[in-house]
Amino acid sequence: MNRFEYVRPASVQEAVTAASQPGSVYLAAGTNLLDLMKLGAARPERVIDITRLPGLGEIDWRPDGSVRIGAMVRNSDLAYDERFARTFPVVAEALLSGASAQLRNAATVGGNLMQQTRCAYFQDVASACNRRAPGSGCDAREGENRLHAVLGWSESCIATHPSDFCVPLVALDAVTEVAGPNGMRDVAIDALHALPGETPERETALQPGELITALKLPSDAAAFADHARYLKVRERTSFAFAVVSAAAALRIDGGKIQSARLALGGVAAKPWRARDAEAVLENAPPTQEAFAKAAELALSEARPSGKNAFKIELARRLIVRALSLSTEGTPEAMPALPASPFATVPSANHAR
Amino acid sequence: MxxxxxxxxxxxxxxxxxxxxxxxxxxxxxxxxxxxxxxxxxxxxxxxxxxxxxxxxxxxxxxxxxxxxxxxxxxxxEGLANGDDLHPVQAAFIAHDGLQCGYCTPGQIMSAVGLIAEGHAGDDPERVRELMSGNICRCGAYKGITEAVLDAQKTLKDGKRRDAA
Missing domain, CATH: 3.10.20.30 (Beta-grasp domain)
Known part of the structure; x- marks a missing residue:
């Protein structure tokens, strides 16, 4: 790990001022940043510790049913918050399918949104990576790339965004509240993470010094609580990033889908909202035919970036499964293996 | 600095x-x-x-x-035992053979203590396995570890009930 200056600001304003200097990074729990610093993939000159900042640790419900979650709320505290899990079950399921219990106890809401790709070439300083070292090339392009992007990638970068949490958040139109040198502004999750294009090093829409202070879920996102699932295919039963994941949320009335939300994880450099698929589901009956059509549309622009064509068909099938299970209804209790596409009944057991 | x-x-x-x-x-x-x-x-x-x-x-x-x-x-x-009296989780790991080489064991035990305090597993071994997935055991003592966690949880719960009575 390189040497750095450790700064512990007393207020959001002080933090923003300190982090506006070049070479600065914010430190929350550090579960991703410290790992990258040990690897040498991150070499900040100044680390701004925001873990003590006042006012960032609350879950505030508004009278209209919307919620504002402080950026320092820990992943496990949010997932196990009774009202939150009941109101936004698909978000709680995504949170509990991510990482391990220890990491969820530490990792923060803001840190999860700002985590970086797990592309091995990004993490390995001996490899070419345009995201880490602009202009150096992309060793993933001809490398071990079966887990890389199938949507929204470019010749510069084929990395994926690893978050589970962000997938239902983008589906439910969540918004971040950001403090910066020029005051506060809102950035929608859909606009927060950037597709690589020619500038993969520009990972988010945030400007230097800007700090996510809260995450907001709108009141209409609660309307999907009865029919919402997050499903995640991974290479082992637990504690693994998504190969492909899907968040599906439906409002069903009178035998018809009144409105639909659908997003994919593990397929692109950002959580991928499938708006065309949502449109075709609206006013349709919740049938396998409708789900298959939605799945086709969601992946219509997908193309392999390497040895990963299988992810396209996998994503289609996962969408159909997520929509089918959402139609059956949100489980009364959190499944023992959250987001498992194999456990269709609460008593299913495949970890033996 | x-x-x-x-x-x-x-x-x-x-x-x-x-x-x-x-x-x-x-x-x-x-x-x-x-x-x-x-x-x-x-x-x-x-x-x-x-x-x-x-x-x-x-x-x-x-x-x-x-x-x-x-x-x-x-x-x-190091802070779990009370003198020579082992913490119930430590005792359960021995009773259920929840280890072989022992290298991962302090981490397994601390994780189990945390898991029991969190209280989300109930008596479901599937949930225990899921909530212990952040602890790898190269020797593969998982069966004994799961049994130890469930047994220690029961011991701690019974103890609490006795203390309350």
Whole structure:
């Protein structure tokens, strides 16, 4: 790990001022940043510790049913918050399918949104990576790339965004509240993470010094609580990033889908909202035919970036499964293996 | 750059001088305070051998800067037993053969203590396995570990009921 200056600001304003200097990074729990610093993939000159900042640790419900979650709320505290899990079950399921219990106890809401790709070439300083070292090339392009992007990638970068949490958040139109040198502004999750294009090093829409202070879920996102699932295919039963994941949320009335939300994880450099698929589901009956059509549309622009064509068909099938299970209804209790596409009944057991 | 932090470690409040902000909680415990129960397996938060409790919550001490924990209450495996009386989780790991080489065991035990305090597993072995997935055991003692966690949880619950009576 390189040497750095450790700064512990007393207020959001002080933090923003300190982090506006070049070479600065914010430190929350550090579960991703410290790992990258040990690897040498991150070499900040100044680390701004925001873990003590006042006012960032609350879950505030508004009278209209919307919620504002402080950026320092820990992943496990949010997932196990009774009202939150009941109101936004698909978000709680995504949170509990991510990482391990220890990491969820530490990792923060803001840190999860700002985590970086797990592309091995990004993490390995001996490899070419345009995201880490602009202009150096992309060793993933001809490398071990079966887990890389199938949507929204470019010749510069084929990395994926690893978050589970962000997938239902983008589906439910969540918004971040950001403090910066020029005051506060809102950035929608859909606009927060950037597709690589020619500038993969520009990972988010945030400007230097800007700090996510809260995450907001709108009141209409609660309307999907009865029919919402997050499903995640991974290479082992637990504690693994998504190969492909899907968040599906439906409002069903009178035998018809009144409105639909659908997003994919593990397929692109950002959580991928499938708006065309949502449109075709609206006013349709919740049938396998409708789900298959939605799945086709969601992946219509997908193309392999390497040895990963299988992810396209996998994503289609996962969408159909997520929509089918959402139609059956949100489980009364959190499944023992959250987001498992194999456990269709609460008593299913495949970890033996 | 040097500064001082205050930590309560296994019940004892200590002032700790840090000459470098890069020190992780794991390195502080092992290299400077000579509490070598927590192990450095992967040093990347992937194996769980470094698990300790911070303010009662299990975390990976390898991925935490000591400097950021100023004022925190830390419990390591050294702080569990009461003299020669083992903590119920420690006793259960022995009774159920929840180990072989023992390297991951302090982390497994601290993780189990955290899991039981969190209270989300009930008596479901599937949930125990899921909530212990942050602790890798290369020897593959998982069967005994799961049994030990469930048994210790029952012992602790029964004990609480007795204390209340």
């Amino acid at each position: 040097s500064f001082s932090i205050s930590l309560t470690i296994n019940g004892e409040k200590r002032a700790i001088a840090l000459d470098d902000p890069r020190v992780t909680l794991l390195d502080l415990l092992r290299e400077r305070l000579h509490l070598t129960g927590a192990k450095k397996g992967c040093d990347r938060g992937q194996c769980g051998a470094c698990t300790v409790l911070v303010d009662g919550r299990r975390i990976n001490s390898c991925l935490t800067l000591a400097a950021s924990l100023d004022g925190a209450d830390i419990t390591t495996v």
